[in-house]
Amino acid sequence: MTREEIIAEINAELAEEFEIDEATITPDAPIYQTLELDSLSLVDLIGIVQTKYGVLISKAELPTIKTFAQLYDYIEQHQK
Amino acid sequence: MNDVLIIGSGLGGLACGTLLAGRGLKVLVLESSNQPGGCMQSFRRGGLHYDTGLHYVGGLAPGQTMHKAFSQLGLMDLPWQRMDEQFDRVIIGGRHFAFSQGYDAFAEGLAKDFPHQREALFGFVHRLQHITAADMEVSAYDYLRQTFSDELLLNVVSAAAMKTELRRESLPLFNFAHTCSSFIESSWRLKGDGNLLVNKLIGSIQQAGGKVLTGSKVVRLTEKDGRIVSAVCADGQTYEAEYFISDIHPATLCRMLEDCPSVRKAFRRRMAAAENTCGMFTAQLSIKPDALPYFAHNVFVYDKPNVWTMTEENEPVKGVMISARMPENDSDSLRQIDLLTPMPWHECEAWADTKVGHRGDDYQSFCRNKAQQCIALAEQYIPQLGELIEQCYTSSPLTYRDYLGSPEGSAFGMRKDCRVPMLSFHSVSTPLPNLLLTGQSIILPGIEGVTMTAFETCSKIA
Numbered sequence: 185m186t187r188e189e190i191i192a193e194i195n196a197e198l199a200e201e202f203e204i205d206e207a208t209i210t211p212d213a214p215i216y217q218t219l220e221l222d223s224l225s226l227v228d229l230i231g232i233v234q235t236k237y238g239v240l241i242s243k244a245e246l247p248t249i250k251t252f253a254q255l256y257d258y259i260e261q262h263q264k
Numbered sequence: 265m266n267d268v269l270i271i272g273s274g275l276g277g278l279a280c281g282t283l284l285a286g287r288g289l290k291v292l293v294l295e296s297s298n299q300p301g302g303c304m305q306s307f308r309r310g311g312l313h314y315d316t317g318l319h320y321v322g323g324l325a326p327g328q329t330m331h332k333a334f335s336q337l338g339l340m341d342l343p344w345q346r347m348d349e350q351f352d353r354v355i356i357g358g359r360h361f362a363f364s365q366g367y368d369a370f371a372e373g374l375a376k377d378f379p380h381q382r383e384a385l386f387g388f389v390h391r392l393q394h395i396t397a398a399d400m401e402v403s404a405y406d407y408l409r410q411t412f413s414d415e416l417l418l419n420v421v422s423a424a425a426m427k428t429e430l431r432r433e434s435l436p437l438f439n440f441a442h443t444c445s446s447f448i449e450s451s452w453r454l455k456g457d458g459n460l461l462v463n464k465l466i467g468s469i470q471q472a473g474g475k476v477l478t479g480s481k482v483v484r485l486t487e488k489d490g491r492i493v494s495a496v497c498a499d500g501q502t503y504e505a506e507y508f509i510s511d512i513h514p515a516t517l518c519r520m521l522e523d524c525p526s527v528r529k530a531f532r533r534r535m536a537a538a539e540n541t542c543g544m545f546t547a548q549l550s551i552k553p554d555a556l557p558y559f560a561h562n563v564f565v566y567d568k569p570n571v572w573t574m575t576e577e578n579e580p581v582k583g584v585m586i587s588a589r590m591p592e593n594d595s596d597s598l599r600q601i602d603l604l605t606p607m608p609w610h611e612c613e614a615w616a617d618t619k620v621g622h623r624g625d626d627y628q629s630f631c632r633n634k635a636q637q638c639i640a641l642a643e644q645y646i647p648q649l650g651e652l653i654e655q656c657y658t659s660s661p662l663t664y665r666d667y668l669g670s671p672e673g674s675a676f677g678m679r680k681d682c683r684v685p686m687l688s689f690h691s692v693s694t695p696l697p698n699l700l701l702t703g704q705s706i707i708l709p710g711i712e713g714v715t716m717t718a719f720e721t722c723s724k725i726a
Contacts, residue, residue: 201530224691228530231687235537240684 211253269505274302276703277511278465279718291474296481306457313457322446343455351451400685404440419569429541436682487524543661543673545607547635558598581637603638609672631658677705
């Protein structure tokens with residue numbers, strides 16, 4: 185998948201699953217605030233990425249993903 | 265108004281109810297079926313009581329894993345009887361092995377059969393006693409392969425872990441170890457049926473002013489201002505409470521939360537998409553009077569050393585657990601034996617649309633055939649068992665699904681996966697601060713796992 189395809193797909197998925205307006209998802213937007221993530225819903229985010237792309241975000245690397253752009257990077261680099 | 269409303273009266277729900285009622289909280293337990301107890305319930309046929317999920321319990325001696333928890337729940341008052349020193353016997357490919365109670369005795373006993381693996385055996389029992397949450401990320405199978413160079417011994421130490429789903433690619437060491445450890449500490453059978461345990465817990469709840477209502481199927485939970493305020497039952501009754509605890513499968517709970525704005529799709533779908541463990545097939549036998557002496561140990565019989573892969577192969581049955589029921593009349597002879605073998609859902613999926621008592625002749629014939637295979641294996645330990653049987657009652661994952669509401673008849677709830685521990689071990693918390701989870705799907709299955717999870721759930725209620 186190209187980066188553009190990943191962005192289009194994951195944005196739509198996250199908007200649907202976390203019940204937010206897709207327009208609020210921009211590359212530099214803070215992921216935690218935008219998706220209103222807490223420790224429980226963070227697991228939901230990890231689950232979506234794992235199910236959709238087979239990419240497991242490791243506990244160690246989780247703190248490096250702060251924006252949507254960093255999430256796209258992570259998926260792009262780790263997708264099989 | 266109730267302080268705590270608990271959905272489901274399995275061991276987890278009743279343990280939470282007992283602990284919270286003991287703290288002075290007003291507890292209401294709602295059970296959808298007409299009989300409380302979930303997997304702990306027993307049923308009566310031909311004057312004998314048969315258990316569904318209770319066979320033996322580990323670690324009940326003072327100072328051991330389960331003693332404190334069972335004491336707090338009032339369950340140490342029940343007539344527990346310590347099993348034989350060699351509490352589990354294993355037969356693989358005709359060779360006999362025994363598990364002794366006590367970690368050192370366990371290792372020493374097996375070292376007699378596997379002297380070249382003596383060091384590995386002592387390392388194994390040491391590891392069992394030092395399990396931490398980090399072992400949720402460790403593969404049980406990989407650990408055993410690294411520990412035991414002898415393939416047969418790897419199978420022998422795994423043989424009694426039929427109490428969980430032995431799946432090479434996913435089973436965490438954390439779960440495998442908890443399945444083994446407390447039984448090695450000490451193993452116990454209840455003199456009487458599982459309803460003794462169920463009634464004891466219900467009695468404690470009632471004595472503290474709580475209630476357990478059967479035939480009360482919750483269909484919807486109502487949210488107001490970010491908290492659950494009431495449970496609505498199929499009969500239209502509505503019950504209010506400060507806190508709600510779910511002791512049902514999380515996927516079933518999520519269907520009750522569809523109108524709750526605080527529970528977003530991501531959470532509901534994650535719970536609904538979680539994989540379930542396999543089910544079990546059980547042949548429950550009544551034995552002719554005075555025909556067979558009682559034995560206070562379990563026997564695990566396998567045709568060959570394929571303990572970890574047998575469910576991947578098709579019929580016939582490759583492994584069976586033999587559990588003798590303790591005679592209640594102090595007779596030396598037993599009257600009942602349970603034979604259990606793992607059974608994946610796909611084996612009974614053809615009858616998925618049928619209901620209890622209306623599954624058709626082909627299903628009956630399937631069950632008879634499977635029971636015969638279990639009996640044939642069990643005859644490696646009890647010669648001519650087939651000739652001693654009066655009656656044989658069978659249950660499959662379909663039975664578990666229809667009586668206990670377990671999706672796909674899963675025997676151990678949602679699967680734990682060492683490759684994705686964050687996604688498969690669950691928090692007792694939910695997106696709603698006053699809705700908590702308990703039961704076998706959350707952290708660990710089995711009597712020990714469910715009891716410990718109940719303590720964790722209750723710790724969240726101030």
